[in-house]
Amino acid sequence: MFKFLNSHYRHIRSRHNIPYTQPDAQGNVPVTSVVIPCTGADFIEEAQLCALFAERYAPDLQEIVIVSDQPAASFGTLPAKTRVVTLEVPLRDGDYRYKQIYRSRLIKLQAPLQARTxxxxxxxxxxxxxxxxxxxxxxxxxxxSFRQGxxxxxxxxxxxxxxxxxYQHCVRPFIVDHVNGAFLAATRDTWKRICALWLTLFQDTWELMDDSQPPTDQLPLAALLDMLDIRTxxxxxxxxxxxxxxxxGTEAVIPSEVIGAHGGFPLSExxxxxxxxATPLLFKGQDYTRKVRYLTDAEKAK
Known part of the structure; x- marks a missing residue:
């Protein structure tokens, strides 16, 4: 525990979880591209809806980019600002139980670089x-945004x-509060630095680990933020x-303050x-997402 008392820990902590309200956290590059990773045919409908919401409620965007392993034709008619980029990524060999999730992470970690702004x-x-x-x-x-764990x-x-x-020499993987990988914004130059190392660390970590749990992209993200000295x-x-x-589980109206609404199912709501x-909506409880989105390949095939 005493390693957290050293100057390196203090340096990283001072650059971690900084409120956006601090003046020095705000720059001059606005959000102009939204990138939506989507792997597998069973998530096409979800990505279509995500693009529709972005088009309707985020009018200042210059582009909406769906990055997928599926062909563009599979997405049908999309909002005018939307384009589909199809990436070729390998399927993991052997008896690994989470090949689909592993593949989806390979798509995600390359997705930001497909934007043009x-x-x-x-x-x-x-x-x-x-x-x-x-x-x-x-x-x-x-x-x-940040969450606990x-x-x-x-x-x-x-x-x-x-x-x-x-991992032994990193700080952020040991800190309870961490960036939520479902919503990440950065400049193009910053993404160029992040994506290459993110992909390398993800593959290195989950090639060594067993398949007792789904492979997460947030663990290597925490490590690379230290390595690159990125302010979060x-x-x-x-x-x-x-x-x-x-x-x-309770019918309710989504608060008007919400900017990004994460994980509401069923999509029909x-x-x-x-x-x-202003319509009250009835979504499933929080246990549903993990149940349907983190299945092994065998469970998905049932």
Whole structure:
């Protein structure tokens, strides 16, 4: 525990979870591109809805980019600002139980670089924008919301020889508050630095680890933010509001303050919102998302 008392820890902590309200957190690059990773045919409908919300409620965007392993024709008619980029990524070999999730992460970690503008926001396909995100960015900063949970816990119980050595020298994986990977904004130059190392660390980590849990992209993200000395800026809860956690199981109206609504199922409830944002909606509880989105390949095939 005493390693957290040294100057390196203090340096990282001073650059971690900085409120966006601080003047030096705000730059001059606005969000102009929204990138939506989407892997697998079963998530096409979700990405279509995500693009529709972005088009309707975030009018200042220059482009909406769906990055997928599926061909553009599979997405049908999309909003005018939307284009589909299809990436070729390998399927993991062997008996690994989470090949589909592993593949989806490979898509996600390359997705921001498919945007054409300088202000790039990447959101998960189950996050709908209900307002235009007003984020003015500095180079070398990553803008997100935060949630609780030490990322290093993902490695607990693993044999020492399977844990990459670089985690021992990082700080952010051990901090309880961490950036939520479902909503990440940065300048193009910053994404160029992040994506290459993110992909490398993700593959290195999950090639060594077993398949007792789904491979997460947030653990290597925490490590690379240390390695690249990136400042992480907290945009607040309204930017990435967990729908199922806050109102799941109870019919309720989504608060007008919400900018990004994350994880509301079934998708049919969102059609009611498109008709009228004041309509009470009934979403499933927070246990539903993990149940349907983190299945092994065998479970998905049933």
């Amino acid at each position: 300088d202000g790039i926001l990447m959101i998960d396909s189950d996050l709908n924008l209900l307002k235009m995100p007003v984020i003015n960015m500095h180079k070398g900063h990553l803008y997100s 030490k990322m290093i816990a993902k490695l607990s119980g693993a044999p020492t020889e399977n844990i990459p050595a670089y 800026i907290n945009l607040g809860d309204w930017m990435n509001w967990p729908v199922s956690k806050r109102i799941g 969102w059609q009611k919102y498109l008709h009228s944002p």
